[in-house]
Amino acid sequence: MTKSRQYMYLAGCASVLLIAVFVLFLGGLQAYATLITGSSSNKTDDGGLIASTACGEAVETLVSGVSMLPASSGKLGHEEHLSNVNPSHYCGTNSGDCSAIAGGGAFAPHTTEQERFYINSQWGGWDWTPTRNKKAPILSHEPGAAEARRVIAHAKLIVTITEPGVPTKSIVTSAEESGPALWVTDRDGVNFGAPPEVYNYLEGSSPYTGNPNDNSGRVNVGFAKDQSVTLGPCL
Amino acid sequence: MKKNYLYLILAVIFLAIVIFLGLSFYFDVQNKKQLTERSKEFVQIWGNYQDEASTSYINSLKDYISVEIMSDYQNNAQTINYYYSEGYEPTKSILVEKTEPKIKKENKNYLVILTAQRELVDVKKFEQNITLRWQRIDGAYKIVEIIANDN
Numbered sequence: 001m002t003k004s005r006q007y008m009y010l011a012g013c014a015s016v017l018l019i020a021v022f023v024l025f026l027g028g029l030q031a032y033a034t035l036i037t038g039s040s041s042n043k044t045d046d047g048g049l050i051a052s053t054a055c056g057e058a059v060e061t062l063v064s065g066v067s068m069l070p071a072s073s074g075k076l077g078h079e080e081h082l083s084n085v086n087p088s089h090y091c092g093t094n095s096g097d098c099s100a101i102a103g104g105g106a107f108a109p110h111t112t113e114q115e116r117f118y119i120n121s122q123w124g125g126w127d128w129t130p131t132r133n134k135k136a137p138i139l140s141h142e143p144g145a146a147e148a149r150r151v152i153a154h155a156k157l158i159v160t161i162t163e164p165g166v167p168t169k170s171i172v173t174s175a176e177e178s179g180p181a182l183w184v185t186d187r188d189g190v191n192f193g194a195p196p197e198v199y200n201y202l203e204g205s206s207p208y209t210g211n212p213n214d215n216s217g218r219v220n221v222g223f224a225k226d227q228s229v230t231l232g233p234c235l
Numbered sequence: 236m237k238k239n240y241l242y243l244i245l246a247v248i249f250l251a252i253v254i255f256l257g258l259s260f261y262f263d264v265q266n267k268k269q270l271t272e273r274s275k276e277f278v279q280i281w282g283n284y285q286d287e288a289s290t291s292y293i294n295s296l297k298d299y300i301s302v303e304i305m306s307d308y309q310n311n312a313q314t315i316n317y318y319y320s321e322g323y324e325p326t327k328s329i330l331v332e333k334t335e336p337k338i339k340k341e342n343k344n345y346l347v348i349l350t351a352q353r354e355l356v357d358v359k360k361f362e363q364n365i366t367l368r369w370q371r372i373d374g375a376y377k378i379v380e381i382i383a384n385d386n
Contacts, residue, residue, distance in 0.1 A: 019279040058373055095275060103320060104317060105317065105320070106313070106314040106317055107314075108313070126311075126314075129355070129358055130326040130355060130358045131318075131323070133350045134323055134324065135323055135324050135325070135326040135355075135357070135358060136287075136288070136315045136319060136321070136323045136324065136325055136326055137314075137318070137326075138287050138309070138315075138326050138328070138355070139307075139311050140289065141365075141382055141383035142383070142384065142385075143382055143384070144384070146304075146307055146380075146381075149307060149310070149311070150307075153310075178317075179318075181323075181384075189285070192340060201385055211273055
């Protein structure tokens with residue numbers, strides 16, 4: 001073999017080796033990146049603990065790092081019943097006027113128990129600012145908002161009455177409706193709502209006092225850490 | 236003779252690698268060019284609407300977004316339509332791009348990042364950093380994630 005051929009041979013081997021190392025390096029980088037992003041995208045777990053009740057623990061969120069409630073404390077509005085209930089609408093002694101129906105609600109259809117023990121709030125995943133001006137909320141595209149929207153419908157929340165002078169009681173509710181509008185929150189401090197079956201059980205005062213900072217109808221609200229818990233009073 | 240075969244094999248491998256890298260680079264450049272343009276189109280449609288819950292608006296996004304995001308918009312329409320039945324008006328949005336989109340590759344996805352001036356009519360004006368994640372699905376690139384941080 002002549003010297004020039006030896007050089008060519010060596011140069012060929014070296015270039016192939018360099019390219020192979022480069023390709024392997026890129027592949028390794030990609031695999032590492034996939035590993036990192038794959039592990040960080042699994043975000044659904046429990047949020048911060050709000051309260052321990054007879055129905056289990058209540059937490060701030062079901063999507064780690066994403067705010068799903070306007071606050072963990074607020075005032076519980078007195079709402080009406082919802083339509084689009086399967087198989088039939090509940091009507092008992094604590095149901096108030098069963099013919100007073102607000103509409104289908106944001107997350108219809110509902111089961112009998114979901115409608116009987118529903119809750120509404122200004123859920124994370126939407127921008128509620130327009131509701132202050134009597135305009136509809138819009139989708140939020142903040143990080144985690146889409147994930148929050150995916151898990152909110154029919155999620156179970158534990159509501160505990162914290163109004164001074166009212167015996168402490170908790171009830172498990174289901175997210176079936178959204179709101180109230182922010183102008184209601186500005187006026188009365190109401191940022192949650194529930195039908196008669198829920199607010200009559202809790203025995204809080206009417207929250208519509210015109211004072212957003214008083215304690216009439218004040219409650220603590222958090223997502224049930226155990227989402228398999230049964231809807232209704234925590235006994 | 237054997238050494239000649241070895242040279243030939245090495246040359247073929249070398250050529251194959253060069254062609255592979257060249258084509259990868261070429262397609263990467265083409266994808267970036269195409270997705271940058273499509274992002275500009277999308278952001279104009281996405282951020283300028285009279286009614287976020289209207290069927291015509293949601294259908295206008297269809298060519299750009301994944302089935303999951305389409306479903307998110309359709310589910311949202313149910314929520315928003317309920318507000319309309321309660322007497323609330325649609326929130327109108329106006330968007331003007333402030334910066335040219337920048338594109339980068341992340342794993343097998345492309346990320347397009349830009350800043351826009353946004354106005355929710357009669358509600359608020361603000362600046363948003365918008366990130367679109369494009370992913371190849373069934374042979375076509377679709378947006379699988381929209382992140383918009385308000386500044």
